[in-house]
Amino acid sequence: MAKVPEFEPCAVLDMFSGTARPIMQSAAWRISLWAALAFACGTMVVFVFLHQFVAGDIQRRTNAWLAGEAGVLSDVASRTPKDALNRRVVREVAELASREVPHKRGSGPGPNDSVFFLQTAADGSVSLWVGAGDVNAHLAAVRAGNLAPEKPTTLHVDGFDPPFRVVSVKMENGSKIYLGLSERDELRVLRELRIRFVLLWLLIVLIGSAIVFYSTRRVLGHIREITEAASRIGENDLSSRVPTTRRNDEVAQLAITLNRMLDRIEKTIHQLHTITGSLTHDIRSPLTAVRARLEMALTAGKEEGSESIVSAIEDMDRLTEFLDKSLDVAEAKANALRINRVPIDLDELLRVMIDLYEPGMSEKGLSIQLCSAGPLEVHADAALLHRMIANLFDNEAKHLPPSCTVRISLSGSDEAASLVIEDNGPGFDSEISAHLFERRIKGRNSSGHGLGLAFVDAVVRAHGGTIEASNRGEGGARLALILPRSAQLTDSRAPSMTFATAATSSSLS
Amino acid sequence: MRLLLVEDEPGIQGFLRRSLGEAGYQVEAAADAATAERMAIDTYHDGLIVDLGLPDRDGISLILRLRELGLTSPVLILSARRSVDDRVRGLEQGGDDYLTKPFALAELLARLRNLLKRNNSSPTMEPTRLRVLDIELDLLRREASRGGETLNLTPQEFVLLEYLCRNAGRVVTRSMILDEVWGMRIQPDTNVVDVHIYRLRGKVDTDGQGPRIRTLRGIGYVLRDR
Numbered sequence: 001m002a003k004v005p006e007f008e009p010c011a012v013l014d015m016f017s018g019t020a021r022p023i024m025q026s027a028a029w030r031i032s033l034w035a036a037l038a039f040a041c042g043t044m045v046v047f048v049f050l051h052q053f054v055a056g057d058i059q060r061r062t063n064a065w066l067a068g069e070a071g072v073l074s075d076v077a078s079r080t081p082k083d084a085l086n087r088r089v090v091r092e093v094a095e096l097a098s099r100e101v102p103h104k105r106g107s108g109p110g111p112n113d114s115v116f117f118l119q120t121a122a123d124g125s126v127s128l129w130v131g132a133g134d135v136n137a138h139l140a141a142v143r144a145g146n147l148a149p150e151k152p153t154t155l156h157v158d159g160f161d162p163p164f165r166v167v168s169v170k171m172e173n174g175s176k177i178y179l180g181l182s183e184r185d186e187l188r189v190l191r192e193l194r195i196r197f198v199l200l201w202l203l204i205v206l207i208g209s210a211i212v213f214y215s216t217r218r219v220l221g222h223i224r225e226i227t228e229a230a231s232r233i234g235e236n237d238l239s240s241r242v243p244t245t246r247r248n249d250e251v252a253q254l255a256i257t258l259n260r261m262l263d264r265i266e267k268t269i270h271q272l273h274t275i276t277g278s279l280t281h282d283i284r285s286p287l288t289a290v291r292a293r294l295e296m297a298l299t300a301g302k303e304e305g306s307e308s309i310v311s312a313i314e315d316m317d318r319l320t321e322f323l324d325k326s327l328d329v330a331e332a333k334a335n336a337l338r339i340n341r342v343p344i345d346l347d348e349l350l351r352v353m354i355d356l357y358e359p360g361m362s363e364k365g366l367s368i369q370l371c372s373a374g375p376l377e378v379h380a381d382a383a384l385l386h387r388m389i390a391n392l393f394d395n396e397a398k399h400l401p402p403s404c405t406v407r408i409s410l411s412g413s414d415e416a417a418s419l420v421i422e423d424n425g426p427g428f429d430s431e432i433s434a435h436l437f438e439r440r441i442k443g444r445n446s447s448g449h450g451l452g453l454a455f456v457d458a459v460v461r462a463h464g465g466t467i468e469a470s471n472r473g474e475g476g477a478r479l480a481l482i483l484p485r486s487a488q489l490t491d492s493r494a495p496s497m498t499f500a501t502a503a504t505s506s507s508l509s
Numbered sequence: 510m511r512l513l514l515v516e517d518e519p520g521i522q523g524f525l526r527r528s529l530g531e532a533g534y535q536v537e538a539a540a541d542a543a544t545a546e547r548m549a550i551d552t553y554h555d556g557l558i559v560d561l562g563l564p565d566r567d568g569i570s571l572i573l574r575l576r577e578l579g580l581t582s583p584v585l586i587l588s589a590r591r592s593v594d595d596r597v598r599g600l601e602q603g604g605d606d607y608l609t610k611p612f613a614l615a616e617l618l619a620r621l622r623n624l625l626k627r628n629n630s631s632p633t634m635e636p637t638r639l640r641v642l643d644i645e646l647d648l649l650r651r652e653a654s655r656g657g658e659t660l661n662l663t664p665q666e667f668v669l670l671e672y673l674c675r676n677a678g679r680v681v682t683r684s685m686i687l688d689e690v691w692g693m694r695i696q697p698d699t700n701v702v703d704v705h706i707y708r709l710r711g712k713v714d715t716d717g718q719g720p721r722i723r724t725l726r727g728i729g730y731v732l733r734d735r
Contacts, residue, residue, distance in 0.1 A: 284609075284610040284611060285521065288611035289521050292520065292528075296524060310727035320611055352693070355665055356687075356691050356693075357699075357701055360705075363704050386693040393697075394698040
């Protein structure tokens with residue numbers, strides 16, 4: 001029995017932590033992500049259309065220019081006589097035309113590399129060449145291109161990175177005129193358009209999603225404030241309300257609705273207090289009077305009948321205790337138990353309790369052990385906690401057969417204290433195990449009014465803790481209680497009462 | 510000592526008047542807050558016993574009102590609720606005490622005695638030795654003896670015997686013992702206090718000497734001082 005029972009405080013305590021969630025998990029993040037995605041896709045589609053339109057328009061202009069100039073050149077070439085003058089005139093016209101388009105190297109010397117003019121004779125040999133670069137490369141490209149007459153086509157020429165837009169005109173004498181315009185400028189314009197668009201697009205998407213993120217976060221922040229405030233409003237703080245804003249939007253409506261609901265709950269709880277208060281008063285006053293009369297009769301000194309008076313007084317005290325517990329359990333089930341939290345050292349409390357119960361238990365042949373790592377402070381209602389632990393001890397003392405051992409293990413983390421009470425007795429009765437924490441549930445051979453564990457459950461619940469009952473594998477009952485160490489760690493997540501394993505045994509209510 | 514009893518229930522009022530009278534107090538009684546306020550202003554009382562559920566006003570507001578008017582006497586509050594509310598706790602911290610109904614007369618008398626003693630206690634030296642007939646307690650060395658013979662007591666048993674000796678000749682109830690010795694207002698289902706008393710008696714009332722710790726069934730225990 002020296003072994004400390006193993007449980008995983010971390011796993012159990014996770015439910016008390018984690019109020020600050022990472023930003024990636026927030027709804028604001030998701031909303032802004034989706035908004036950014038939708039915006040980016042939409043603008044991208046618009047840009048693609050725009051790009052197509054601009055590219056098409058530039059090509060149309062290029063084609064028009066090429067057709068016009070080719071017409072002029074073929075006109076000039078066909079009209080001027082076939083001599084040296086012809087070549088000069090055509091060359092000058094071609095150079096004149098090439099000046100209309102921007103020069104790559106500015107206005108520097110040398111032929112313009114964005115325009116070329118090529119005239120081939122009927123046999124395919126070059127008869128006139130105006131342009132930069134190697135004529136043969138152009139000739140090869142033109143031949144490979146297999147151009148349809150008077151239809152501008154895009155050609156790649158060796159030695160030139162940007163392609164040329166080339167139009168060919170067939171002359172009457174069988175020679176052909178090729179006029180090419182580099183697409184360099186067109187591509188440059190489109191590239192710059194794309195670069196600018198992408199930069200602006202990124203900027204807009206980033207700014208847009210940031211705006212969406214911060215605005216949704218603001219709205220959701222209000223909701224979070226409401227959530228936090230609502231979860232803070234526990235059973236002992238029903239008077240406070242969630243924050244409201246002046247705006248009349250959905251969030252404000254939510255807050256107002258919540259506050260109205262809280263008003264109703266507070267009213268109901270208040271009514272419950274009033275009813276239980278007057279009820280107890282109405283029952284206790286006659287009880288007090290009856291008890292007083294019995295005491296008077298007892299102290300009057302007559303020996304005969306004193307036995308029955310004594311048992312009447314004892315019955316009355318039991319009735320009172322039953323009344324107290326019933327009301328406490330009822331109030332706790334309705335989340336109306338009034339809790340006045342003070343710091344309590346659980347270790348010390350358990351030692352005092354053991355000191356109190358040990359003689360009575362050893363009288364019955366029971367032994368009791370405490371495994372504790374030292375002082376462990378919790379913020380809890382002292383009176384309720386005292387009675388709760390007394391109930392747990394009474395429960396063991398009443399139901400265990402002789403020569404059993406009760407082991408109490410206390411441990412804690414920063415958030416919660418864990419109290420485990422185990423014995424090597426017969427364990428919980430399978431018949432009642434599922435209803436262990438309900439009122440008036442007790443085993444067949446049990447005495448008492450069956451409120452003990454219901455009361456324990458009620459107190460643990462009121463403090464925001466959990467309780468779990470199970471039968472140990474090696475026999476005996478096990479009750480595991482988790483109590484948050486301070487009120488801030490209590491939240492509205494409902495504590496769950498579970499019964500882990502059911503084994504056949506006799507009673508332990 | 511003059512007491513003012515504020516209780517609307519005639520049966521309880523009559524019983525308390527009689528019992529307190531037998532215990533040597535002069536008792537004036539009022540059945541509602543208005544009468545009580547008038548009586549408290551008219552005459553000085555060493556102590557008050559106030560029921561919280563009065564027909565015309567809440568007992569707490571009566572006490573607060575009287576405190577405003579300059580009442581300094583201690584108040585014993587009779588409450589019909591087990592879980593007392595914050596205002597009662599406040600008064601308790603202010604030196605008053607409370608008792609839940611139904612109560613044992615012995616407990617009421619003991620609490621009243623404590624309250625009244627607290628109120629006129631002049632700073633006297635706490636005695637270091639306590640003596641009841643042939644039982645002697647050394648409070649500094651935490652040792653007890655009877656008839657010169659040292660009793661082998663555990664620290665808790667010593668505290669229990671000390672409490673009984675301090676109330677020698679008077680009845681103490683189980684809940685008083687739990688409250689004073691263990692510091693808890695609980696009502697155990699099992700006979701834990703009885704076992705402690707039984708063990709203590711086994712050590713104190715040895716053969717050949719007169720029994721000192723007496724059980725009053727249904728009420729509590731008393732340490733004889735005669």
